[in-house]
Amino acid sequence: MGKPKAKVDINKCLACCGCISVCPQDAVNWFGGKAFVNDEKCISCAICIRTCPVGAISGEVY
Amino acid sequence: MNYDAIIAGSGPAGSVTARFAAESGAKVLVIERRAEVGVPVLCGEGISRKIDDWDMVTGDRWIAGRMDGARIYSPDKTCVTIGAEQAGNETGYVIYRDIFDQELARHAIKAGAEYMMNTQATGLIKEGDKIVGIIAKYFDEKLKFEADIIVGADGVDSKIGHWAGIETRLDPKDLETCAQYTLENIDIKDAYCEFYLGKEIAPGGYVWVFPKGKGIANVGIGILASLSESGMAKKLLENFIEKDPRLKKGIPIRFLAGAVPVSNPIETVLDNIILVGDAARHVDPLTGGGLTHCLEGGKIAGEVIGKAVKQKDFSQEFLSEYETRWKEAFGQKIKRNYLFKELLLDMDDKTLNHIAYALKDKKFDEISTHGLVKEVANELPISTKFKALLKHGSKIKEIKNQ
Numbered sequence: 001m002g003k004p005k006a007k008v009d010i011n012k013c014l015a016c017c018g019c020i021s022v023c024p025q026d027a028v029n030w031f032g033g034k035a036f037v038n039d040e041k042c043i044s045c046a047i048c049i050r051t052c053p054v055g056a057i058s059g060e061v062y
Numbered sequence: 063m064n065y066d067a068i069i070a071g072s073g074p075a076g077s078v079t080a081r082f083a084a085e086s087g088a089k090v091l092v093i094e095r096r097a098e099v100g101v102p103v104l105c106g107e108g109i110s111r112k113i114d115d116w117d118m119v120t121g122d123r124w125i126a127g128r129m130d131g132a133r134i135y136s137p138d139k140t141c142v143t144i145g146a147e148q149a150g151n152e153t154g155y156v157i158y159r160d161i162f163d164q165e166l167a168r169h170a171i172k173a174g175a176e177y178m179m180n181t182q183a184t185g186l187i188k189e190g191d192k193i194v195g196i197i198a199k200y201f202d203e204k205l206k207f208e209a210d211i212i213v214g215a216d217g218v219d220s221k222i223g224h225w226a227g228i229e230t231r232l233d234p235k236d237l238e239t240c241a242q243y244t245l246e247n248i249d250i251k252d253a254y255c256e257f258y259l260g261k262e263i264a265p266g267g268y269v270w271v272f273p274k275g276k277g278i279a280n281v282g283i284g285i286l287a288s289l290s291e292s293g294m295a296k297k298l299l300e301n302f303i304e305k306d307p308r309l310k311k312g313i314p315i316r317f318l319a320g321a322v323p324v325s326n327p328i329e330t331v332l333d334n335i336i337l338v339g340d341a342a343r344h345v346d347p348l349t350g351g352g353l354t355h356c357l358e359g360g361k362i363a364g365e366v367i368g369k370a371v372k373q374k375d376f377s378q379e380f381l382s383e384y385e386t387r388w389k390e391a392f393g394q395k396i397k398r399n400y401l402f403k404e405l406l407l408d409m410d411d412k413t414l415n416h417i418a419y420a421l422k423d424k425k426f427d428e429i430s431t432h433g434l435v436k437e438v439a440n441e442l443p444i445s446t447k448f449k450a451l452l453k454h455g456s457k458i459k460e461i462k463n464q
Contacts (some may be wrong), residue, residue, distance in 0.1 A: 018321030020219035056295025
């Protein structure tokens with residue numbers, strides 16, 4: 001089991017794009033009006049989780 | 063499909079660039095990933111009255127309220143007032159950003175620009191190293207557009223710059239993460255924009271209250287991403303509203319989340335590439351305000367695109383006129399206010415209170431961060447000055463001398 005990857009709750013995401021802007025790995029992208037995390041690229045740094053103003057991103061263990 | 067310029071993003075910077083490029087004869091297409099220009103609003107909706115001189119928006123449908131001034135509150139609620147003495151002297155507007163953006167788009171379209179909604183840029187087309195167009199997704203359809211210039215007006219999370227090879231990722235200490243309620247039924251009678259500072263209120267940022275008239279106000283918060291925890295902005299904003307007797311009975315009619323770059327300027331021009339607006343980091347890093355810069359920068363970009371099309375020269379060298387001119391217009395201000403942002407971050411609440419106390423009876427007759435910054439620099443306590451001098455050296459002097 002690896003480190004938890006960031007996961008966006010699309011019901012909470014308001015597409016402010018803060019997470020996309022700060023991701024050091026270009027792992028978060030805009031898709032159909034929501035932010036999406038690419039698990040392949042995510043390095044579990046949690047910067048996006050801390051940045052989210054509404055708490056829409058959490059760490060999920062795979 | 064061939065264009066002289068393709069602009070990704072229909073915000074203010076994109077639409078103004080489109081308008082002035084089209085007016086100077088360029089064939090322009092604006093693509094927008096969202097379904098409606100200006101929607102959802104992602105903004106505190108305050109703007110300086112400077113725009114009165116620019117003739118970029120007409121009529122007054124976009125104006126929610128004309129402000130008489132601003133009040134800045136330190137952590138212990140000591141108030142520094144700007145523009146209070148001249149009642150009726152308009153210091154700024156609170157606007158309806160959706161209508162504002164649509165007005166700017168209307169002017170661009172009148173000038174001949176085309177728009178495509180629901181169209182998201184997904185990559186650049188390159189021939190060797192040369193950028194020759196853009197790939198976009200329109201609903202499920204993949205489209206290719208050829209163009210001599212690609213303009214990244216694609217906001218804080220700009221991909222155009224990144225794809226072209228410009229470092230666009232923001233350090234968390236250079237991003238304000240924001241939340242805002244538009245509240246009905248609040249008890250605010252006068253037309254003052256309010257700003258509340260303090261580590262407990264908004265770490266690395268501030269809470270704003272921008273009245274829109276008729277008992278409505280935008281009440282928002284920005285906190286520095288490097289000081290944020292998950293969901294903190296929303297939580298702190300709700301705490302603030304709950305504690306303010308004028309606001310706590312407010313009924314929310316809109317909630318939004320936002321992200322604002324508060325960084326130093328970046329490279330904005332490459333061969334066949336121009337960045338404008340938030341994508342170019344044209345935001346005042348001290349206030350987080352960006353609208354006037356985005357309009358000014360967009361106009362310059364549009365004019366330079368017009369010239370480039372006439373000369374058939376799309377090289378970085380030719381397009382760099384844009385970078386030179388926006389730096390002349392507001393580049394120095396961004397650099398200075400970035401420095402000041404860093405200084406402010408080092409100050410504890412006690413220092414902020416001290417400064418506010420020293421400034422509270424001063425008369426500021428216009429909303430100018432420049433004037434305020436100078437005064438604050440004068441009032442810094444010796445201990446803070448010393449720390450700042452160690453950290454930022456001669457740059458403090460630079461701030462005071464400008």
